[in-house]
Amino acid sequence: MASTPSTVESIDLDVSQFCHTPFYCEENVYFLCKKLCTNRMDDATGADLFVVFISNEKKQYLLSNKITFKPGIDHFVLIPLWHQKASKREDGLVLWDYHVICVQRKTEGVFPFIVWDLDSTLPLPIPLGSYVSQAIRPSFQISPEYQRLFRIIHAPIFFRHFASDRRHMKDSNGNWIAKPPDYEAIVAEDGTIHNLYEYMAIKAADVYTNNIDVKDAVFSQKLGAVANDLEELFSHIL
Template sequence: MFPSLPFYNQLEENVYHLCKKLWTRGTEGQGSDLFVVFISNEKKQIPLWNQKASQRAEGLTLWDYHVICVEKKEGDSPLLVWDLDSTLQFPCPLASYVSEAIKPSIQLFSEFQRFFRIVHAPIFLRSFASDRRHMKDSEGNWMYEPPEHDPIVAEDGTVHNLNEYMTMSAADTVKAIEPQLVNAVRSQKLGVLIGETQLEEFFSLLS
């Protein structure tokens, strides 16, 4: 049904370095709040549209997981999505991204339902680590050319915790979007996990 991509990619590293650049820009007076969003599910099969990796006209791709950054600027500016793999406007207003990349209007089979792990970028930049083991085969050989920059090590010395961010199940998603979730996402290492239809509702709490 969907064109698929392999598990070994470095979306999380690309978004990590993007967030570092955006965060530095913000501390220079621009004023913004950044959130890293991991998208996946139990089966590691999540469809997104308007993706560069796709060979279809509609840009449909089945990712094992995907990672984006959502930016909330000061004032009444719309929330922005930074998706390095999207063919949409870059950055793209959240509402447009949801409509054109996530396409909630399309009814999916349960195995393709998407979950969203939202992590506050300052916590992510301190806590995330990847030694790229997911990019190697069982014999330790690279399945995909690794990035030139050094692997990411967390402030506490952790060298790999990517699986913690990617592990998602319906049982762990929040049951209702409530104001206290904003405090939770700004204080918890793994943020909050929300369901298929709750992304815009969660970010509306920041307004």
């Protein structure tokens, strides 16, 4: 969907120009950030972009057929997100195993941060506060062991280090669970071919409690910083 004046300032960019393969959200966000850098919507280095992994610590799987989130898989980690295109429900609820979005810092306009989620039915982009209230819904009651956590990585660091050979999308027989993108898999600058699991492994013990430390980690660490409140974290990196 295109953005509207009621959400964020108008952006002259056709959403169809973004690379998007269903169920490969980490790669979609990687190339979304690259696209934003080359379309004069951000610093050419991605300095105002942040990659956010949404997952939880428990990593417990639940058998269910009520909501399908990946072809051929009937188990999922409890990561509820609303207004998702993959949902068959009116409220757009999907229980992902993990999800990845992009947050962009804006130096002009009413909203300091906006969210890009190519899997969402919400306006694209959308103010961070609106995305949190409508898609994440912090007030939704979840057992403590399933609480959603957020790993935030500065895009320039993500560009240097992230790699995925898509092994997580194959079953035990080596068959694809979902059709992979047509382009080559992403290889890190140091030659690493797969480290996606490092980004997905999010522990409550890793949540930063010091505002100075969390800001430093976001802008300097390969795996960024872990937070349990997305809006609160970004309020410290203005």
